[in-house]
Amino acid sequence: MVKSVVVAYALWAAGGPLGLHHLYLGRDSHALLWMLTLGGFGFGWVREFIRIPAYVSEANQDSEKDRRRPPTMVPPPVGPIRFAGQVCVGIYFGTVALIGLNSLSFFYLIVLPLCVGAGVHLVSNAGQQTSDLQKTLTACLITSPIFYGSTLSPLPISLAATITAAQHRRFKPPRAPGNKQELGPRLYRLGLAWLAFSAPLGYCIFHNTTATLYYLSDCVAALLDIFWFLPWLRSVLEYFLLMPYRMLCFVTGGGYYEDAWKKVLEILLKEYTEREEEALQVLSLEAGASLEEITHSYRELAKIWHPDHNPSKDAEATFMKIHEAYEVLLRWHRPHRFK
Numbered sequence: 001m002v003k004s005v006v007v008a009y010a011l012w013a014a015g016g017p018l019g020l021h022h023l024y025l026g027r028d029s030h031a032l033l034w035m036l037t038l039g040g041f042g043f044g045w046v047r048e049f050i051r052i053p054a055y056v057s058e059a060n061q062d063s064e065k066d067r068r069r070p071p072t073m074v075p076p077p078v079g080p081i082r083f084a085g086q087v088c089v090g091i092y093f094g095t096v097a098l099i100g101l102n103s104l105s106f107f108y109l110i111v112l113p114l115c116v117g118a119g120v121h122l123v124s125n126a127g128q129q130t131s132d133l134q135k136t137l138t139a140c141l142i143t144s145p146i147f148y149g150s151t152l153s154p155l156p157i158s159l160a161a162t163i164t165a166a167q168h169r170r171f172k173p174p175r176a177p178g179n180k181q182e183l184g185p186r187l188y189r190l191g192l193a194w195l196a197f198s199a200p201l202g203y204c205i206f207h208n209t210t211a212t213l214y215y216l217s218d219c220v221a222a223l224l225d226i227f228w229f230l231p232w233l234r235s236v237l238e239y240f241l242l243m244p245y246r247m248l249c250f251v252t253g254g255g256y257y258e259d260a261w262k263k264v265l266e267i268l269l270k271e272y273t274e275r276e277e278e279a280l281q282v283l284s285l286e287a288g289a290s291l292e293e294i295t296h297s298y299r300e301l302a303k304i305w306h307p308d309h310n311p312s313k314d315a316e317a318t319f320m321k322i323h324e325a326y327e328v329l330l331r332w333h334r335p336h337r338f339k
Contacts, residue, residue, distance in 0.1 A: 003059045008052050016045045021052065025059040028186055029125040032193050036122075037089060044085070058128065075169050076129050086123040086162040093119030094154025100200035108148045113140035116154055120161040124169065132168040139164035279325035289329075298326040 003025055011021040019034030039045030048055075097107075097115035104111050117133075117140040124131040143160040147153035280287065283297040304310065305319040 003056050005053055005056045008056050012045075012048060012052055016048065017042065021048075021055075023186070023190075025055050027055065027059075027127065028190060029122065030127060032190055033089070033122050033126055035190070035194055036197055037092065040085065041088070047081075076171055078166055078169070082123060082126075082129075083162060083166060086120045086165060087158050089123050090116045090120040090158030090161055091154045094158065096197070096201050098151060098154070100202075108153065109144060110141070112153065113137070113144040113157055116140050116157045117161050120158060120165055124165045128172055129169055130172050131165040131170065135168050136161050136165045276328055279328040282321055282325035283329070285329075291330075294326065294329045298322065 008021045008024060011024050014020065017034060017039030019031030019039070022028070022031035022034060034040065034044070037044075040047075094112055094116040097112050101107060101111050101115070114137060117137040120140075121131065121133050121136050124136070139160045140157050143157045144153065147156055277287075280289065283294065283301065285293060285297055289297075301322045302319065305315050305322060307316045307319060310319075
């Protein structure tokens with residue numbers, strides 16, 4: 001079936017960041033890459049505006065007669081955009097692994113390098129090119145122990161994997177005539193790959209909802225603070241960031257008012273974790289204790305159990321436990337966040 005440039009552009013505009021146009025053109029690796037990175041972090045999706053005619057032409061070429069490519073023994077040229085994409089996606093996959101899988105055994109020795117290598121190879125496999133997956137993963141496994149335990153380790157691991165992939169780049173072999181797969185099995189494999197990528201991250205996010213909301217609110221505040229010197233731009237950004245909440249108010253019939261999103265966040269965070277409940281018990285407080293009550297209880301207990309005033313053997317350990325409980329409850333309150 002001949003592919004249409006018009007249809008490809010329509011799918012690019014409607015669902016380009018999700019790779020719909022690549023799925024239409026039979027570029028499943030590229031479609032998966034776009035699904036996991038939202039169109040190459042947006043930059044790749046915009047760049048494809050001028051690349052779609054070439055993609056359609058490649059899709060319409062016959063696998064044996066019309067496709068013109070150098071001999072398979074001649075490697076394709078090194079592209080700086082592909083190289084940069086391999087490094088970025090490798091770091092991205094490594095960061096996701098750090099967030100969702102860091103509790104696994106041998107994480108820094110096996111799990112992290114395999115995740116980074118998978119991201120690098122996914123970019124290597126986009127389009128008509130590919131690389132040696134085994135050698136790419138080997139480079140990751142060799143590099144990983146050098147930076148064991150470092151949160152910055154995805155960067156050097158990704159660089160090593162990208163250089164290795166570039167050294168072993170090659171063209172994909174032509175497909176046999178009539179060897180076109182049905183859409184159903186293709187979507188099934190893409191769905192499994194997407195689920196394997198997103199499930200650990202989703203579990204981590206929902207398992208740590210309170211910490212996640214704190215982090216997201218910090219990110220939003222930091223993003224808006226960057227544009228303090230351009231109040232109008234800050235207002236525009238805030239408007240779009242709060243668009244989902246405005247839509248919710250419109251659908252439910254509720255009114256939108258200033259700083260409503262902060263109150264929504266505050267309500268969402270009014271759920272104690274197990275650690276926070278233990279902290280309340282340490283300070284002899286009840287749920288819903290105010291910041292003043294927490295501070296007062298901490299100071300009273302600190303006077304009693306401070307090692308300088310209490311000679312008992314358990315004084316130091318008890319004092320540290322009281323101090324840790326106080327820090328936990330302070331993080332829960334975050335009063336400055338809702339001013």
